[in-house]
Amino acid sequence: MKISLLQQMYKDVLAGTPLPKESYYYTSFLNLCVGQSQEIDELCDLPSSDDSIRSHQDAVIPTTDDVSHNLANMNFSFCPREVMLLQLTLIEVLIAKAESQEIEFSTRQKYCEILLLLKETQVESKLVCILSSHDQLLSHMASKSLASLVYFQLKEENAVNVTWLSFSLKSLLEFPMHTQVAECLWTLTAIIKDVMKDKMLSESGILKLLAPLDAVLEGFYNSILQHHFDSQLYSSPYSEAANNLISFIDLLEALLASRTQLELPLRCQRVLFLKVSYVLNLINSSTHYFIKKKFIMLLKKCVLYKPQEDAVRGSQFLQNPYLKEDMLALSNVVLQVVNLTWLNEIPLNEKASYFGSSEALSGDNTQSGSDQAVLRALSMAVLKALEFKCQNSATEAEIKEGFESSMSDLLTFWRNHMKCSLHSHPVAHHCEWLSLVFIEQDDDMWEAAKALLLIYLKIDRLWDDAADNLSREEKESWDFHTHTNGYNPHCIFLFFLEKIAFDSTVLLDFLISSETCFLEYLVRYLKLLREDWHQFVNICNHFDTKCGSSQAMSSIKPEHQEKQSCMAGVSLQNACCEPEPQTLIPLASSHNYLVFTTEQGDNEVAESNQSNSLLCNDNTSLLGSLQRLVNYDSSEDSELESVGEECLVNTKQMPLHKECETMIREAVCSYTDDKQNKLKSEVLPLKQKGSNTSSSLACIVSSDNIIPQRIMFYKSTKCLEELQKAISRLQGRSLFPYNPSALLRLLNHVEKISKNMNSQ
Numbered sequence: 087m088k089i090s091l092l093q094q095m096y097k098d099v100l101a102g103t104p105l106p107k108e109s110y111y112y113t114s115f116l117n118l119c120v121g122q123s124q125e126i127d128e129l130c131d132l133p134s135s136d137d138s139i140r141s142h143q144d145a146v147i148p149t150t151d152d153v154s155h156n157l158a159n160m161n162f163s164f165c166p167r168e169v170m171l172l173q174l175t176l177i178e179v180l181i182a183k184a185e186s187q188e189i190e191f192s193t194r195q196k197y198c199e200i201l202l203l204l205k206e207t208q209v210e211s212k213l214v215c216i217l218s219s220h221d222q223l224l225s226h227m228a229s230k231s232l233a234s235l236v237y238f239q240l241k242e243e244n245a246v247n248v249t250w251l252s253f254s255l256k257s258l259l260e261f262p263m264h265t266q267v268a269e270c271l272w273t274l275t276a277i278i279k280d281v282m283k284d285k286m287l288s289e290s291g292i293l294k295l296l297a298p299l300d301a302v303l304e305g306f307y308n309s310i311l312q313h314h315f316d317s318q319l320y321s322s323p324y325s326e327a328a329n330n331l332i333s334f335i336d337l338l339e340a341l342l343a344s345r346t347q348l349e350l351p352l353r354c355q356r357v358l359f360l361k362v363s364y365v366l367n368l369i370n371s372s373t374h375y376f377i378k379k380k381f382i383m384l385l386k387k388c389v390l391y392k393p394q395e396d397a398v399r400g401s402q403f404l405q406n407p408y409l410k411e412d413m414l415a416l417s418n419v420v421l422q423v424v425n426l427t428w429l430n431e432i433p434l435n436e437k438a439s440y441f442g443s444s445e446a447l448s449g450d451n452t453q454s455g456s457d458q459a460v461l462r463a464l465s466m467a468v469l470k471a472l473e474f475k476c477q478n479s480a481t482e483a484e485i486k487e488g489f490e491s492s493m494s495d496l497l498t499f500w501r502n503h504m505k506c507s508l509h510s511h512p513v514a515h516h517c518e519w520l521s522l523v524f525i526e527q528d529d530d531m532w533e534a535a536k537a538l539l540l541i542y543l544k545i546d547r548l549w550d551d552a553a554d555n556l557s558r559e560e561k562e563s564w565d566f567h568t569h570t571n572g573y574n575p576h577c578i579f580l581f582f583l584e585k586i587a588f589d590s591t592v593l594l595d596f597l598i599s600s601e602t603c604f605l606e607y608l609v610r611y612l613k614l615l616r617e618d619w620h621q622f623v624n625i626c627n628h629f630d631t632k633c634g635s636s637q638a639m640s641s642i643k644p645e646h647q648e649k650q651s652c653m654a655g656v657s658l659q660n661a662c663c664e665p666e667p668q669t670l671i672p673l674a675s676s677h678n679y680l681v682f683t684t685e686q687g688d689n690e691v692a693e694s695n696q697s698n699s700l701l702c703n704d705n706t707s708l709l710g711s712l713q714r715l716v717n718y719d720s721s722e723d724s725e726l727e728s729v730g731e732e733c734l735v736n737t738k739q740m741p742l743h744k745e746c747e748t749m750i751r752e753a754v755c756s757y758t759d760d761k762q763n764k765l766k767s768e769v770l771p772l773k774q775k776g777s778n779t780s781s782s783l784a785c786i787v788s789s790d791n792i793i794p795q796r797i798m799f800y801k802s803t804k805c806l807e808e809l810q811k812a813i814s815r816l817q818g819r820s821l822f823p824y825n826p827s828a829l830l831r832l833l834n835h836v837e838k839i840s841k842n843m844n845s846q
Contacts, residue, residue, distance in 0.1 A: 089169065089172075091115065092115050092169070092172055092173070092176070093172070095112060095115055095176065096172065096175070096176050096179065099176065099179050099180055099183055099197070100179055100183075102183055102186070102188070102189045102190075102193060103193070104190070104192065104193045104196065105193075105196055105197075105200075109196065109199040109200045109203055110203060112200050113200050113203040113204060113206075113207065115173070115176075116173050116176060116177060116200075116204060116207070116209070117207045117209075118170060118173055118174075118207075118209060118212040118213070118216070119166060119169075119170070120212040120215045120216060167221065167224065170216070170224065171223065171224065171227060174224075174227040174228060174230075174231045175227065177201075177204075177209075177231045177234070177235065178227075178230060178231055178234055180197050180200060180201055181201060181234045181235070181237075181238050183197055184197040184198050184201060184238070185238075198242065201235070201238060202239075202242065202243075204235070205239075208249075209235065210232065210235065210236075210247055210249040210250055211249050213228045213231055213232040213235070214232070214249065214250070214253045216228035217229060217232070217269040217270075217273070218266060218269070225269060229269055229272050229273050229276065230276065232250060232273050233273050233276035233277045233280065234276075234280070235247070236250045236273075236277050237277050237280040237281060237284075240277075240281065240287070240291055240294065240295065241284065241287050241291070244290075244294075245294070246294055246295060246298070250273070251298060251299075253270065254270050254273075254274060254299060255298070255299070255302055257270035258270065258299070258302045258303065258305075258306045259302060259305075261306060261309055261310065261330075262309055262310070262313070265326055265327065265330065266326070267330050267333075268326070268329045268330045268332075268333040271330070271333035271334055271336070271337045272333050272336065274299075274337060274340075275333070275336045275337045275339075275340045277295060278292070278295065278296075278337075278340040278341070278344055279340055279343075281295060282340075282343065282344060282347060288347045289347050289348065292344050292347040292348060293347075293348060293352075296341075296344070296352055296354060296355075297352065299354065300352045300353050300354050301353070303341075303354035303357070304353050304354050304357050306334075307354075307357045307358075307361065307364070308361070308364075310330065310331065310334055311361075311364035311365065311368060312364065313327075315367075315368050315371035315372065315373045320371075320372075320373045320374060320377065321372065321373075321374055322374060323374045323376045323377065328373075328374060328377060331373075331377055332376075332377060332380065335377070335380045335381060335384060338358055338384060339384055339387070341354055341355050341358075342355065342358060342384075342387070342388065345409075350407065350408070351408055356408060356412050358384075358388065358416075359388065359412035359413065359415055359416045360412065360415055362385070362388075362415075362416050362419050362420065363419050363423070365381050365384075365385065366419065366420070366423050366428065368381060369381055369382060369432060370431055370432060375433075375435050378432075378460075379457070379459075379460055382460055382463045382464055382467075383459075383460075383463055385420075385463070385467050386462075386463040386464075386466050386467055388416065389413075389416070389417075389420075389466065389467050389470035389471060389474075390466065390470065390533060410478075413474050414474065414475070414478055416471070417470075417471035417472075417474045417475045418475070420467055420468065420471040421468070421471050421472065421475060421488050421492050424468055424471075424492050424495050424496070425488060425491050425492060425495065427495070429464065429468065429495050429496065429499045430495065430498060430499055430502065432464065434456035434457050434460055434461060434503055435456070435457050435460075456503040456504075458526060459527075461500075461503050461504075461523065462523060462524060462527055462530050464499070465496060465499070465500070465523055465524075465534065466530060466533065466534060468492060468496050469496070469534050469537040469538065470533075470537055472489060472492055472493070472537070472541060473538075473540050473541055475488070475489075476489065476540070476541045476544050476545070477540065477544060479544075481548065482545060482548040482549065485541075485544070485545060485548070489541070489571075490567070490571055493571040493572060493573065494571070497516055497519060497571075497572055500519045500522075501513075501519075504519075504522060504523065515569070515577065515581075516569065516570060516571065516572030517569060517572050517573070517574050517577030517578050517581060518577075518581045519572055520534055520535060520538065520572065520578050520581075521578070521581045521582045521585050525585055528596065528601075528602050528604075529601050529602045529603070531582075531602075532596070532602045532603050532604045532607045533602075533603055535575075535578055535579075535582070535607055536603055536606060536607040536610070538572075538573040538575065538578065539575045539578075539607065539610055539611060539614070540610075541573060542568065542573055542574070542575050542614075543610070543614065545564075549561070549564055565621075574625070575611060575614060576615075576618075576621060576622045576625045576626075577625060579611060579802075580625065580626065580629060580798060580802055583801070583802055583805055588801045588802065588804070588805040589805070590805050590806075590808035590809040590812060591812070593608075593805070593809050594809060594812050594813070597809075597813070597826075597829075598822070598823055605829070608829070609828070609829060609832065612829075612832035612833065612835075612836060613832065615836060616835055616836070616839075619839055623799060623843070626796070626798040626799035626802065627796070627798075629797075629798035630796065630797050630798050630799075796844075799840075799843075800844075803836065803837070803840040806833055806836050806837070807833075807836075807837050807840070809833065810830060810833035810834060810837060813826050813829065813830060813833070814830065817830075
């Protein structure tokens, strides 16, 4: 075969031009010479030891387009390896062009004929042989070609390729006696993803593909995850054992995603939920950190109902009959191991972020704390497990059984791993931890806040049902526990508003973005605020109360718990004392943020050195938080779940077109300019050094002369009022992406109550 003919065929197919000769003629060009596979390894002089084996999907490998371009313009000396690479690339391109609607129908038919005729050359068997090659590039290209062929034949012939199925069954059943299984797992993963992208094929294709492998895959799950992971086989991510495990994690993710395609999931699609204890044991072993991290991220996707986000665009996680059972099983096991100190035994690597390397440069003294992505993922798994367990508990006793201990372990976990962070500061109130842990990832922030809000509402509803039988001490105890366990919704919301400097445009960003569940959270919280207004006002007053007040926690801490929690008694006021504002600093011009910084006099520092060590975020942390909050580039998609309530029927977040989003932001910026000019006129003359700290709390006042005890109340309600006005302006110009009528009704109600209170 002349290499020039193969190159010409490649160029014609790449351009989508018709092939003039018979299909058999072109099929002969794609006949792989697998008899020379051993010679290929020798000619290329590639290492074959186990230490050199790396996951072909994780190695740095040129893309198909790069390989295709180079091969099409290269003059070969008839090297078998280069010929085979071009053949494998051509198979990939043929399948892509046969599926493309941009190619003429007659040309696509010709391409399909060539691909179907390849079966006569036993191309699948030859590709299976190439999979075991030590040449990583050949093995990678063979896996892609085999996956594409199996998918193409499934679509065209409505049948699973027998050769590939036999190979998969043999590889899975013979493990762990024969350990070379990574290529089989990766190929199956690629086929599942291809099938799921095809809307016409997805449901029937997934069933035909996985049904013959269902029982075998569950058995393989047991085999590969019951190993002794403390051995050195898994200490390196480049060993064959680690390669198998990494490939299996990718397959588990694809299996979870494929649950959306079947009304009744297969056993292999449920196994991670039902036997999650195997994964939790592995996470706590001495396995390489990279493997642990992949499992932790997969666990997070499970509890967020989002395992399909990388494979399918726009699909929704179907509520199939087994989902509740599976989630309850997963939640019970997660909470069980958390109560056995499993969480605190997990070592988190330091957060390393170096351009082009995993090593720090010489002389780089940058401090780094724990891996924040893993910290958030583990925290999210625990919080969502608690939420699901609480939602499926019938009595307050069932919830209280493990909730308090789990939250206590989670708070300890946060305290241990956040102390080295550059943006951390002494935290005196437990409700502040949520915003500190999740502030860098806005979608996670609101998923976590929503989980704790739903837990609070569930317990509050149970308390209300038993209100006639509750004593005053029991009610005070309930209020106190919401603070000590860090899930009081008013505190959480107020601490977050502090982190964003009470900027309503940040909240507006969340509302118009489809990447967070902030809309659902805000609607639920505003409903609670409407019913629990007195508690919100009470907590706002505590935020304004100076340290050392004799009645700092009188309405939060029950008297019978005063001795055992004297420190917690002042923790809320300590955490809520605001820094003394001295300087106005403009932030990003596009949003016109205003941030207040602190400059204290010597006498003031001497007077309140101890108390001020417990203040809220410093200005450096606040600046960093604000800049990160409006950056959605690294955010994972957070799908908006239906609330099932009247106020959210017509209030659904939808993705925006760029033009519409630009118009919205321009309108918001013009509104913000007006708001900023008004705000500047409301700032009092700045205090000099040595001034009284308590009097300086009245840093922002309106023309109504807001008293210092209501600074937090004023700033928080003012932020919601500005949000309501911004939404109304955008709605009036038909720029808001959905109907905000229900949300506006709630915001209007809050504004009305707050104005009535200010007038008193």
